[in-house]
Amino acid sequence: MVVGAAREPPLQAKLLMALTFAKRKTLRLEDFDYSQPGAYFVTIGVRNRQCLLGSIADGELRLSRYGLMAAQSWSWLASAYDYVHLDEWIIMPNHVHGIIFINQPCRGGSRAAPTSEFKIKPLGQIIGAFKTISTKQINIHQQTPGIPFWQRGFYEHVIRHEEALNRIRDYVATNPTRWELDRENSQASESDDFDVWLGKFQPRPTKHDLML
Helix, strand or coil: CCCCCCCCCCHHHHHHHHHHHHHHHCCCCCCEEEEEEEEEEEEEEHHHHHHHHHCEEEEEEEEEEHHHHHHHHHHHHHHHHEEEEEEHHHHCCCCCEEEEEEEECCCCCCCCCCCCCCCCCCCCHHHHHHHHHHHHHHHHHCCCCCCCECCCCEEEEEEEEEEEEEHHHHHCCHHHHHHHCCCCCCCCCCCCCHHHHHCCCCCCCHHHHHHC
């Protein structure tokens, strides 16, 4: 079920959303160590942008069975990796938004191997684990083994400072009320000022810029 505005977006709005999506999709930084401590804002989309995770009516989010499975899998990350802290996050009808902190691991803990060879998984592998676990659960329920559920890749943004962190937190928390502006909503008629704000950041943060 497609949720949101019923009218077809104007061509200008369509082009703006397409350009915004392309810009955000290609922000992965070459030679950047995504396993280093820091804060990261991620968006993970459902394959073909299908609204399989839930629906929104009057600004209220209602998760489907698959949305609940995705939420359970997202929460699992914090228990699977002791260096992962999940900040604000939300399951939307066809995507997931989340803020992830990667911290120094607690050596010798129940989930950390007490060895000098212990390594922190980079962000991409952490998101890959979420996709694998959630897809397996969903496919078991659908009886569709091996069928991809999520889009390839994901969007990420390195959070530089407290002001940016708080703005992104607010965006994630209020996302259901902004559904008609959401770039992942095929029926969106306008762009969200949050996307404009996010696009103003320099492409490569320095070590001094990182939220530690």
